[in-house]
Amino acid sequence: MTQITYIQHGGAATTLDVPDGWSLMQAATANGVDGILGECGGSCACATCHCYLDERLMALLPPPSEAERDMLDNVAAPRQPNSRLACQIKASAAMQGGLVTLPATQE
Amino acid sequence: MFSFDPYSPAIDAEPFAAYKTLRDEYPCFWSPEANMWVLSRYADIVTAGQDWQTYSSASGNLMTELPNRAGATLGTTDPPRHDRLRALVQSAFMKRNLESLSEPIRDIARQCAQELAGQAQFDFKDFSSRFTVKVLMAALGLPTGDEALVDESVVREKAVLMVQSDPVTRAKGPEHLAAYNWMQDYASQVIALRRAAPRNDLISNFAMAEIDGDRLDEREVLLTTTTLIMAGVESLGGFMMMLALNLADHPESRQAVVAQPERLPDAIEESLRFNTSAQRFRRRLMRDVTLHGQTMKAGDFVCLAYGSGNRDERQYPNPDLYDIARKPRGHLGFGGGVHACLGTAIARLSVKIAFDEFHKVVPQYRRVHDQLAWMPSSTFRSPLVLDLAAL
Numbered sequence: 001m002t003q004i005t006y007i008q009h010g011g012a013a014t015t016l017d018v019p020d021g022w023s024l025m026q027a028a029t030a031n032g033v034d035g036i037l038g039e040c041g042g043s044c045a046c047a048t049c050h051c052y053l054d055e056r057l058m059a060l061l062p063p064p065s066e067a068e069r070d071m072l073d074n075v076a077a078p079r080q081p082n083s084r085l086a087c088q089i090k091a092s093a094a095m096q097g098g099l100v101t102l103p104a105t106q107e
Numbered sequence: 108m109f110s111f112d113p114y115s116p117a118i119d120a121e122p123f124a125a126y127k128t129l130r131d132e133y134p135c136f137w138s139p140e141a142n143m144w145v146l147s148r149y150a151d152i153v154t155a156g157q158d159w160q161t162y163s164s165a166s167g168n169l170m171t172e173l174p175n176r177a178g179a180t181l182g183t184t185d186p187p188r189h190d191r192l193r194a195l196v197q198s199a200f201m202k203r204n205l206e207s208l209s210e211p212i213r214d215i216a217r218q219c220a221q222e223l224a225g226q227a228q229f230d231f232k233d234f235s236s237r238f239t240v241k242v243l244m245a246a247l248g249l250p251t252g253d254e255a256l257v258d259e260s261v262v263r264e265k266a267v268l269m270v271q272s273d274p275v276t277r278a279k280g281p282e283h284l285a286a287y288n289w290m291q292d293y294a295s296q297v298i299a300l301r302r303a304a305p306r307n308d309l310i311s312n313f314a315m316a317e318i319d320g321d322r323l324d325e326r327e328v329l330l331t332t333t334t335l336i337m338a339g340v341e342s343l344g345g346f347m348m349m350l351a352l353n354l355a356d357h358p359e360s361r362q363a364v365v366a367q368p369e370r371l372p373d374a375i376e377e378s379l380r381f382n383t384s385a386q387r388f389r390r391r392l393m394r395d396v397t398l399h400g401q402t403m404k405a406g407d408f409v410c411l412a413y414g415s416g417n418r419d420e421r422q423y424p425n426p427d428l429y430d431i432a433r434k435p436r437g438h439l440g441f442g443g444g445v446h447a448c449l450g451t452a453i454a455r456l457s458v459k460i461a462f463d464e465f466h467k468v469v470p471q472y473r474r475v476h477d478q479l480a481w482m483p484s485s486t487f488r489s490p491l492v493l494d495l496a497a498l
Contacts, residue, residue, distance in 0.1 A: 019150065021158050026444075029437030030153065030422065038437070041447025042157070044190070045197050067194050074201070090157065107202070 002091040008035040009104045018091035024100060025049035025086035035102035042087040047074035048106040049086040054099040058082050061089060077103030109133065112140035113170060113387055113410055114277035119481040119488060122386065126415035135399040143389065143408035149419035151398065152411045155390060156444030159185050162390035162409060164446060170389050170410065170485035171272045171279060173287050179330040182446055189445060192327065195316045199309040202452040208246060212457055215241045216464035224468050228475060231493040234465060235347035236263045242457050243339040248308025249297060256296055265289045266340035274483040294332040343454055345384035345489035347461060352493055353378050353429055355474045360431045365470045368463045373431045375458055379440025381429050386414035386488045388442060413439040414488070471498035
């Protein structure tokens with residue numbers, strides 16, 4: 001389990017114990033975190049699990065794949081350098097304490 | 108002694124009691140009849156769906172796999188090949204690219220619903236199948252009208268047959284293999300037609316696509332197209348049958364969505380959770396995995412029982428209650444992980460429009476028969492016939 005904190009657009013924070021190997025999208029939707037949809041089920045196909053990563057996660061994680069970069073073109077809220085799709089990021093111990101900020105809108 | 112045979116007609120008809128025993132007592136269950144493991148808890152299925160390196164799809168994903176298909180379709184390849192293939196077809200199925208289909212879909216729904224006007228009793232399948240095949244033909248750009256290669260009812264009939272198994276042997280029988288071969292021939296004719304005169308449609312684009320400068324393998328083009336037609340027609344039609352059944356069985360929910368069609372998406376999501384037509388898919392282990400005290404060996408097949416995960420009380424309180432106010436997040440009605448359904452957006456859009464138009468013609472209805480005949484399939488679950496009486 002890795003603790004990840006999701007911060008919704010309004011500022012509400014939820015900290016989840018994410019099982020290793022689960023995507024940040026799957027953990028958020030399974031636990032009812034608002035502000036993230038994941039309409040396609042986690043196949044990098046809908047851009048509705050857009051999130052912004054904190055600096056430490058940005059430094060830690062490998063850059064997005066080509067497919068994820070293409071899909072990031074479709075996000076509804078402003079795309080930033082730290083924009084990622086939460087379905088493409090799998091929890092691991094090194095991410096303990098990471099902060100994920102959710103955008104104002106996903107569609 | 109508990110047994111669970113996903114190939115038995117009893118499980119086709121009613122899997123939910125057995126699922127509960129599996130979840131509570133045998134969360135990692137070896138089924139000797141099926142010769143595979145069965146995972147039934149929500150969390151375990153999500154984990155397996157995410158971990159494609161361990162739970163591979165490359166040996167096939169259907170509970171009863173069709174010959175020569177594994178390795179050549181989206182559902183039966185693993186990343187990175189899968190991701191490249193999927194990228195080629197994905198954009199056609201994205202929500203924002205479907206908006207142009209919304210009006211044509213509504214016209215189709217209106218036309219199909221109108222045929223039910225004045226009928227005291229009808230088989231809902233007449234509506235769902237007509238609607239589904241027309242929508243898929245429009246969405247995939249299959250030849251229709253003067254260009255049509257065959258009557259659309261034949262496409263529907265073959266798509267439905269190829270996902271079924273023989274009710275007795277539970278293997279693919281000659282008629283199912285013949286339907287599969289027919290569909291490949293049909294797909295191959297469509298591909299040839301689109302290559303000769305490409306249009307701006309999914310199959311034209313896919314048939315001409317390249318990955319790293321190489322044309323796709325011909326088997327990939329053919330079997331992916333075949334699978335898109337099969338999955339589109341069968342899954343969409345099967346799910347519509349389940350939603351109609353749920354709304355017939357839960358009059359208060361039906362009245363709510365008839366009065367407020369904007370609540371249809373809630374009924375759709377709850378039905379995807381409650382009794383999704385995509386009940387079970389299969390993976391194969393690439394390494395040994397120990398789970399709940401059992402060791403599954405590399406090479407073993409594993410059934411992911413999505414329909415059971417969706418009824419897991421560890422995830423959804425009071426899971427056997429059909430409640431359109433539930434708004435179930437993260438359900439497994441479309442599977443999950445890299446292989447989650449390609450058509451989620453078009454499925455949600457089409458089903459919403461179909462029921463909106465259906466309810467304008469038939470707002471009140473009930474089921475005619477208590478007992479239903481269920482499709483002989485270990486992957487998909489829906490009734491073969493759903494007679495409804497207009498009230």
